[in-house]
Amino acid sequence: GDSVTQMEGPVTLSEEAFLTINCTYTATGYPSLFWYVQYPGEGLQLLLKATKADDKGSNKGFEATYRKETTSFHLEKGSVQVSDSAVYFCALSDNQAGTALIFGKGTTLSVSS
Amino acid sequence: DGGITQSPKYLFRKEGQNVTLSCEQNLNHDAMYWYRQDPGQGLRLIYYSQIVNDFQKGDIAEGYSVSREKKESFPLTVTSAQKNPTAFYLCASSIGLVTGELFFGEGSRLTVL
Numbered sequence: 001g002d003s004v005t006q007m008e009g010p011v012t013l014s015e016e017a018f019l020t021i022n023c024t025y026t027a028t029g030y031p032s033l034f035w036y037v038q039y040p041g042e043g044l045q046l047l048l049k050a051t052k053a054d055d056k057g058s059n060k061g062f063e064a065t066y067r068k069e070t071t072s073f074h075l076e077k078g079s080v081q082v083s084d085s086a087v088y089f090c091a092l093s094d095n096q097a098g099t100a101l102i103f104g105k106g107t108t109l110s111v112s113s
Numbered sequence: 114d115g116g117i118t119q120s121p122k123y124l125f126r127k128e129g130q131n132v133t134l135s136c137e138q139n140l141n142h143d144a145m146y147w148y149r150q151d152p153g154q155g156l157r158l159i160y161y162s163q164i165v166n167d168f169q170k171g172d173i174a175e176g177y178s179v180s181r182e183k184k185e186s187f188p189l190t191v192t193s194a195q196k197n198p199t200a201f202y203l204c205a206s207s208i209g210l211v212t213g214e215l216f217f218g219e220g221s222r223l224t225v226l
Contacts, residue, residue: 041219042220043203043218044156046215101215105153105155106156
């Protein structure tokens, strides 16, 4: 079945460092891909998405490119801030009727000043 | 403001008791979901509903029950048959099942004493 694999955390960075969180997926069709963020004690929020190959999603300085050839959707940010500390989830929708979103296990990011 | 409201935010339960978690949305979304979140395991789907009076089991439905009598409401009951109910529970909704973009509530933390 479809699945999402994320790099294990925690990821610990200093402020202004470059961030990459790896995400790869397995899907039989042409999925849509998402990154969600969860701040401490809260629910998840959509961070960005891409619906077809080579699309780049971006928001709040974060970017991710849908790479069909490598089945990847890695999250990047050029300069992280302390306020980016959160758990990041990669997710997949196989765009088939009757199926729900599939999430990765999440990657915890901790940014120190 | 539109959104999803979960209550209670914190709940304590004695072993052998059933508890019901409330989830209400005013986004006019057709689809609603319940996820369970445990440390290191990401989000696991419990139940989801595409329309009123219809719902499907997710990956970990055993020991849980739901109802969908109104479009706005999707309560989750954690029954005494759930062997390890202590967790963080997240409710979400989306316009339809296939769109992929979920809107989450702030979660309910259940602790069994």
